[in-house]
Amino acid sequence: MNKTNKDYDLICVGGGIMSATLALILKLCDPKLKILIFERLPSVAEESTKAWNNAGTGHSAFCELNYTPQDENGKVDISKALDVFQQFEKSKQFWSYLVSQDLIKDPQSFIHSIPHHAWVRGKKDVEFLKQRYEAMTSHFMFEEMKFSDQHSKLKEWFPLVMENRTEDEIMAATRMDLGTGVNFGSLTEHYFRILEKKFEVPVLREHEVLDIDPDGPEDWSAKVENLQTKEINYYDAEHIFIGAGGGALSLLQKVEIPEKDGYGGFPVSGQWLFCNNREIIEKHHAKVYSKAGVDAPPMSVPHLDARYINGKKELLFGPFAGFSTKFLKEGSILDLPKSINLGNIPSMWGVFWHNLPLTSYLIEQVKMDHKDRINDLKVFIKNTKPEDWELKVAGQRVQIIKKDEEQGGVLEFGTDVVHSRDGKITALLGASPGASTAVNIMLEVLKIAFPEKLESKLLQEKLEIMIPFWNSDVRTDEKRFKRVQERTSKILNLEALH
Numbered sequence: 001m002n003k004t005n006k007d008y009d010l011i012c013v014g015g016g017i018m019s020a021t022l023a024l025i026l027k028l029c030d031p032k033l034k035i036l037i038f039e040r041l042p043s044v045a046e047e048s049t050k051a052w053n054n055a056g057t058g059h060s061a062f063c064e065l066n067y068t069p070q071d072e073n074g075k076v077d078i079s080k081a082l083d084v085f086q087q088f089e090k091s092k093q094f095w096s097y098l099v100s101q102d103l104i105k106d107p108q109s110f111i112h113s114i115p116h117h118a119w120v121r122g123k124k125d126v127e128f129l130k131q132r133y134e135a136m137t138s139h140f141m142f143e144e145m146k147f148s149d150q151h152s153k154l155k156e157w158f159p160l161v162m163e164n165r166t167e168d169e170i171m172a173a174t175r176m177d178l179g180t181g182v183n184f185g186s187l188t189e190h191y192f193r194i195l196e197k198k199f200e201v202p203v204l205r206e207h208e209v210l211d212i213d214p215d216g217p218e219d220w221s222a223k224v225e226n227l228q229t230k231e232i233n234y235y236d237a238e239h240i241f242i243g244a245g246g247g248a249l250s251l252l253q254k255v256e257i258p259e260k261d262g263y264g265g266f267p268v269s270g271q272w273l274f275c276n277n278r279e280i281i282e283k284h285h286a287k288v289y290s291k292a293g294v295d296a297p298p299m300s301v302p303h304l305d306a307r308y309i310n311g312k313k314e315l316l317f318g319p320f321a322g323f324s325t326k327f328l329k330e331g332s333i334l335d336l337p338k339s340i341n342l343g344n345i346p347s348m349w350g351v352f353w354h355n356l357p358l359t360s361y362l363i364e365q366v367k368m369d370h371k372d373r374i375n376d377l378k379v380f381i382k383n384t385k386p387e388d389w390e391l392k393v394a395g396q397r398v399q400i401i402k403k404d405e406e407q408g409g410v411l412e413f414g415t416d417v418v419h420s421r422d423g424k425i426t427a428l429l430g431a432s433p434g435a436s437t438a439v440n441i442m443l444e445v446l447k448i449a450f451p452e453k454l455e456s457k458l459l460q461e462k463l464e465i466m467i468p469f470w471n472s473d474v475r476t477d478e479k480r481f482k483r484v485q486e487r488t489s490k491i492l493n494l495e496a497l498h
Contacts, residue, residue, distance in 0.1 A: 008034045008237040010449075011222055013209045013251060014244035015039025016049040017184050017435045018428055020191035022241055022442040025094070027199045029462045030453070035201050036235060038224060040208040040247075041330060045188040048245045049435060051309045053270075053395030055319070058180035059436035060088045062116035062145070063289040066301055068132050076128070076135045085141050086474045087440035090467050092180075093484065094439045095187070096491040097466045103194050110187040112308050113495040116179030117157060117288045119171065125291060126172040133174050140478050146175045160284040161304065164382040179287060180494065181307055184435040212240055212255045212425070220424060239449050242427035246331065246398040249339055252427045257420040263429065264401035265339055269322035270394035273373055275315040277388040280381075281306075284315055288380065304380045317377050319394065321365040326396055399430065415441060423449040443470055 010026065012019035015037060023035050041047070048054055061067045061081035068078050095111065098104045120129045126149055136142035148154060149172035155162040157175050165171075195201040206227040215221035215236050222235045242248045242255075249265040275281050289303040307314045326333055374386045415430035415437075426445050446454060453459055463470045474481045488494075 007219065008036045008235065010035045010239045010241065011220075011235060011237040012037045013222070013240065013242045014247070015041070015044035015188075015192070015203065015205065016047060016243060016245055017045070017188045017191070017438050018243035018245075018442065019241065020044070020188050020195065021094075021438045022243065022445055023195055023201060024191050025439075025442060025446065025463075025466070026450075027195065027201065028466060029459050031199060035195075035199075036237070037195070037201060037203045038207045038209050038222070039203065039205045040227065042206055044192050044203065044205070045185045047330065048395040049184050049188045050395065051183045051185040051307075052272075052392060054184060054435060055303070056181055056183060056305065056307045056309075056316075057116075057287055057303075057436070058088055058092075058111070058182045059084055060116070060176070060179065061085045062142070062176035062179050063118045063174070063287060063303075064301065065118055065120075065129075065132070065289065065291050068136070070128055070131070074131070076132045078132070078135050078139070081136065082139065082141065082475075084437065086469070087437035089474065089481075089485065089488075090443070090469060091436060091439040092488045092492060093467045093469065096488040098190070098194070099491050103198070104190045107492045108308075109311075110183045110190065111492055111494070112181045113177070114179055114181040114306055115157070115286050116176045117173050117286055119154075119158070119161065119173040119288050119290050121169065121171045121290075123170055126170055129172050129174060139475075140482075141474065142176070144176065144178060148173060148175075158284065158286045158288050158304075160280070161288055161380050173288075177495070178489075181287065181305070182436070183308060209244075209251060212242075212251065214256060218424075239424050239426070241445060241449070242425075246326075246396045248427050248429055249398060252418060252429070253339065253341065255425055255427075257425055259418055259420060260427075263418065265398040265429070266401055267324060267326060267396055267398050269324050269326075269396050270319040271322050272316045272318040272320070272392050272394055273377055273389040274317075274392050275389055280388060281313055281315040290380075302376065302380070304377075316392075317380065317389070320368060320373055320376075322393070323366050324396065331396065417441065417444055417448065419445075419448050423451065439467065443467070 010023070010033065012023055012035065019037055023037060026033055027035065061084040067081045067084055068076050070076050095104070095107070099107050118129060118132070120126055130147065133145060133147040137145050151162065151165060151167060154171065154173055157173060192203055196203055208225050208227055209222050210225055210232075211223040213221050213223070219236050219238055220240050222237065222240060223232060224235060225232050242251050244251060246265070246267065249263065252260050252263070284304065285306050287303060287305045289301055292301045302318070305316050307316055324333070370386060370391065373391070374384055374389065377389065378384050415428060415434060417426055417428055419426040426449050428441065468484045469481065
């Protein structure tokens with residue numbers, strides 16, 4: 001065992017979009033910061049960040065019906081949609097800055113204009129969608145949204161879905177031309193190239209962080225195994241960020257901070273049907289989201305997506321839920337049982353007891369065969385042929401379980417930044433909307449971990465240039481926001497606003 005003599009300002013655990021975003025924002029603001037990144041796989045962006053392992057949707061709340069729930073009185077709550085929209089716009093602002101500085105050469109290597117649609121069937125859901133449309137278009141953020149319940153218009157928007165439909169089918173959809181598809185794997189690889197080439201940030205691949213312990217009153221020490229040589233080293237840092245996706249919980253549980261207590265995780269694996277018929281793929285240039293089934297978790301909202309992966313257009317349908325006790329796609333089947341301890345048993349039991357319908361839903365999903373999945377796809381594409389579609393396993397998602405006084409524990413489907421009181425340790429748990437809002441989440445981490453830096457006027461000015469609304473609410477300045485949005489769209493070569 002060796003102890004390095006190097007002290008770092010920040011160690012990032014995980015080679016995905018979260019660690020890369022945090023490290024890059026910090027380096028752009030203060031190039032003198034000493035940052036070190038560990039990734040246990042041979043390459044970065046191989047888990048949830050990888051293109052095939054996530055939805056690839058630029059989550060702006062345009063089409064995701066689970067972001068706009070309807071209460072018992074029928075009123076549609078769009079507060080989460082407003083928040084998610086703003087968060088994704090911050091991501092686009094940051095990306096456009098990187099392109100404008102020639103740090104990323106070609107925006108189409110990671111982002112494309114793809115219209116976003118919410119599509120529903122049946123009188124009740126059509127009424128809900130109309131109410132949602134009216135509520136959303138009352139805000140300037142969504143004023144460009146279109147609504148139609150006319151088959152002729154829907155055929156223009158997504159002809160593949162409308163093939164062989166009869167006029168007596170009641171349906172409606174909304175459309176946002178500003179929608180995007182994002183290859184977060186490609187984007188993250190860009191980030192790491194900038195970090196390694198421009199800023200000479202060490203990114204140690206095939207290195208696994210085994211433990212994190214205090215090192216005196218100020219610093220923390222990461223115990224790291226080189227997976228090739230089996231050598232163990234210790235690296236000291238003032239701050240450590242755990243952005244290891246599904247692997248974050250297991251490592252956080254080893255860290256000696258009380259804030260971790262009560263947290264657990266519930267792993268759900270995703271699966272997609274992907275089309276192998278190029279003729280069908282070329283018929284669909286849209287993201288079409290519908291409503292989740294009864295008792296289905298929000299992340300299981302069915303959607304038919306045009307995607308760009310490795311420079312080629314693809315077509316996917318899903319997601320279908322699977323179950324594995326692994327917390328990472330390349331993880332161990334012991335991840336879930338090892339995560340259960342005396343501190344989180346009440347939370348885990350409470351979640352199980354109060355989510356029996358979800359358990360039943362997952363069991364039904366796991367039992368599905370190819371014919372069952374094709375039948376689900378036929379809701380979207382009536383004349384689907386089974387031989388045109390294959391199953392692909394996507395990434396693992398570990399949903400947050402946390403303490404709750406009434407129920408013992410609750411299952412959350414968002415993200416949570418868990419941190420020590422002094423902000424020296426930060427960890428990101430959870431999943432959706434995840435990568436789309438990485439910039440906003442990492443700005444939150446900056447405020448927690450580096451509050452003294454954010455007091456610097458120089459750093460604030462740098463952030464203002466990179467992310468004009470980094471610390472502002474879009475609603476406070478509509479005219480300025482529209483100017484920024486139009487400029488961002490032009491730089492990113494997005495079609496809707498120029």
